[in-house]
Amino acid sequence: MSMGQQDGRLKGRVAFVTGGLRGIGLATVERYLVEGASVVISDLDAADSPAAAGVIERLGPSASYIAANVTEEGDWKRASDLVRERHGKLHILVNNAGTDLTGPVEALALADWRKIMAINVDGVFLGTRQFVPLMAESGVEVRGGASIINVSSIMGLVGYADTSAYNASKGAVRLFTKAIAVEFATKKMPIRANSIHPGFVLTPLLHAGFQRWVDKGFAEKPQDLIDTMAATTPVGRLADPAEIAGAAYFLASDDSSYMTGTEVVVDGGWTAQ
Numbered sequence: 063m064s065m066g067q068q069d070g071r072l073k074g075r076v077a078f079v080t081g082g083l084r085g086i087g088l089a090t091v092e093r094y095l096v097e098g099a100s101v102v103i104s105d106l107d108a109a110d111s112p113a114a115a116g117v118i119e120r121l122g123p124s125a126s127y128i129a130a131n132v133t134e135e136g137d138w139k140r141a142s143d144l145v146r147e148r149h150g151k152l153h154i155l156v157n158n159a160g161t162d163l164t165g166p167v168e169a170l171a172l173a174d175w176r177k178i179m180a181i182n183v184d185g186v187f188l189g190t191r192q193f194v195p196l197m198a199e200s201g202v203e204v205r206g207g208a209s210i211i212n213v214s215s216i217m218g219l220v221g222y223a224d225t226s227a228y229n230a231s232k233g234a235v236r237l238f239t240k241a242i243a244v245e246f247a248t249k250k251m252p253i254r255a256n257s258i259h260p261g262f263v264l265t266p267l268l269h270a271g272f273q274r275w276v277d278k279g280f281a282e283k284p285q286d287l288i289d290t291m292a293a294t295t296p297v298g299r300l301a302d303p304a305e306i307a308g309a310a311y312f313l314a315s316d317d318s319s320y321m322t323g324t325e326v327v328v329d330g331g332w333t334a335q
């Protein structure tokens with residue numbers, strides 16, 4: 063989307079996006095900037111790494127960066143101190159950082175199970191907990207309240223072979239989101255919470271996962287797996303990260319002011335079959 067199409071509907075809003083240097087997170091950051099928001103990006107990379115420095119230079123002054131691991135309580139504290147100091151408010155929190163793990167359940171190592179739960183589930187809990195006070199303050203300015211957007215997956219809706227740990231983590235994100243949505247609404251706290259459930263999206267995470275399958279001999283090359291996934295998807299193709307960012311924009315905007323505790327599925331019809 064070119065800057066010429068900007069309608070500025072997030073002007074004056076402040077967003078925090080985890081895992082924002084790549085894939086769905088980066089596409090979401092770009093969309094929020096186009097719509098006029100200020101965005102604080104967090105990711106694992108050091109602030110002076112080529113990845114972080116390059117993104118910040120390209121995105122301009124409305125974007126800023128903090129190196130923070132979503133599994134670390136101390137990093138969340140630093141992040142919220144920075145957001146308070148720099149902006150004094152937070153209207154949009156996108157808990158997007160995540161990772162995958164595949165393999166037959168009987169072959170999963172407990173350490174790997176715990177690691178994926180730490181990133182995909184603890185990370186969403188810690189981010190939510192850390193930012194609720196500031197979002198409750200900021201949410202009074204916004205129709206429908208501040209917006210928490212948790213990135214789950216179609217794998218948080220249905221089971222898939224050799225995906226039990228990822229399924230469990232994304233299912234937890236789905237129901238955690240509903241629980242906090244009800245909690246905030248019934249307490250009249252001005253914060254909404256919804257989950258997004260992408261299908262197969264062309265990101266570095268997907269490419270790395272497909273490469274591992276190729277390495278294990280399940281396919282000759284990653285493109286074969288992309289073609290297979292496309293063939294099992296009713297629309298016949300995988301998603302571009304910007305198509306998930308569209309949902310993240312909708313859930314951040316006032317157009318979704320009456321939506322809380324719901325799940326937005328962006329999967330080309332995959333779970334409709």
Ligand SMILES: NC(=O)c1ccc[n+]([C@@H]2O[C@H](COP(=O)([O-])OP(=O)(O)OC[C@H]3O[C@@H](n4cnc5c(N)ncnc54)[C@H](O)[C@@H]3O)[C@@H](O)[C@H]2O)c1
Binds near residue numbers: 081085160215216261
């Ligand atoms: N790509 C897909 O097909 C797909 C489908 C459904 C859901 N998702 C979910 O979407 C989210 C984004 O996925 P993506 O495909 O864009 O992945 P990606 O790997 O391309 O980007 C994820 C980013 O998160 C960061 N990250 C990882 N662990 C982190 C941690 N502990 N702390 C902070 N940052 C961390 C990574 O460095 C990376 O920049 C994930 O939660 C993923 O599970 C992806």
